Amino acid sequence: MLSQEMMLTLMSRRDVAQEITEFTFEASGASVLPAADAGGHIAIETPGGAVRQYSLVYPNQNPTSYKVAVKREETGRGGSLAMHRLAIGESVSVQAPANNFPLGTAPEYLLIAGGIGVTPIYAMAQQLMATKAKLRMIYCARSAQDAAYVPDLQALLGDRLNVHYDNGDLENLYDFWDDFADPSKAHVYCCGPGPLMEEIKGISGHWPDGSIHFEDFAGVAAVREDDKPFEVRLQKTGQTITVPSDKSILEALRDEGIATTSSCESGTCGTCKCGLIEGDVDHRDMVLMDEEKADQIMICVSRARAGELVLDL
Known part of the structure; x- marks a missing residue:
């Protein structure tokens, strides 16, 4: 819950x-x-x-x-x-809404979206246009059929919008170098698939610190191809639950009707932190400090390295 x-x-x-x-x-x-x-x-x-x-x-x-x-x-x-x-x-x-990708104050803005990453960027475009800010937007998608909100964006932004379709052809990917060769006063806000954001990180290293901003909901992968099943024992009830290779501890508990508090389920918010009684943990979260890892675990992404985990549940 x-x-x-x-x-x-x-x-x-x-x-x-x-x-x-x-x-x-x-x-x-x-x-x-x-x-x-x-x-x-x-x-x-x-x-x-x-x-x-x-x-x-x-x-x-x-x-x-x-x-x-x-x-x-x-x-x-x-x-x-x-x-x-x-x-x-x-x-x-x-x-209730949270915001890890807020708009800051800047002389001008460059908004970059890829695929479904257009959702927060479209919201930013609306807010910036309402305040008459100076902005440009680049929206990259595979095809017109895969691009959301294009008519709305065109009506909102006019010639401030550049939409690019690559049609799945690597030779036809958008070339961002002209937009980044010479650092400007703009703050850049980017949301999209990993390769797009990695490209922007790679070509913007010579821009001023703090001028490039990213949103990425990917977080941490809860399961990986080489994961193995393991067991968790709940200290308070004595119940033992098998965690399959394709599910997280949180999901396995939920399948058994055991209520736990969660939010991001990607190892980034800390809501599902649980006491660890014993066990060898593969800590995969982005929240716990090193000194916390001996007796705490994020059950949305972390797993057992080997053997059983005993949780304070």
Whole structure:
């Protein structure tokens, strides 16, 4: 279950690209929800029990609804598929907005989006246009069918927008060098697949410190191809649970009906921290300090190196 949760109802859904659907959630009575700044996200507990973070598409200081866009990932861990099965009228647990990708103050802005990474960038474009900021945006996608919100962005930005389709051809990838060869006063905000963000990191090293900003929800992979099953024993109940090779401790506990608090489920927020009684842990999170690893574990991503883990549950 999410911390600081609220129950919201799916009021509408619409396709905004091939395999990408926009979902609109409201509270009962369409009451005002916590403010949603550009770059912010909400964590949603999907009907299957998985918790996933999704960027908010429209910034609003007094929202009566939250809108997120979700790409259907057939080979993912099930969160997006569960979202795409969600029917209008169903309710989900949602955490109040958080923002790890806030817009700062700058003389000008360069917004860069790739694929589904357009969601927080589109929100930023809206907020910046409302304040008459100086900006440009580059949006890269495989094809027009895969690109979400292009008509909306064109209407919003006009010639400030550059949309590029590579059609899956590596020889046709967008060349960012002209945009980065000479450092400018712009702050760069980038969200997209790993290769895109790695490219921007690689060609922006000569830019001033603090001028390049990234959003990446990938976090830490909860399971890897070479993972093996192992067992966890719950100290308080004596129950032993097998954690399969393709599931996290958190997911295995959830499958057994054991309620645990979580949020990001990617090893980056610390919500699911659990006491460790004994066991050899493969710590994979990005939260715990070295001195905490002897008696704490993040059950959303970490696993046993060998043998059994005993948890303070």
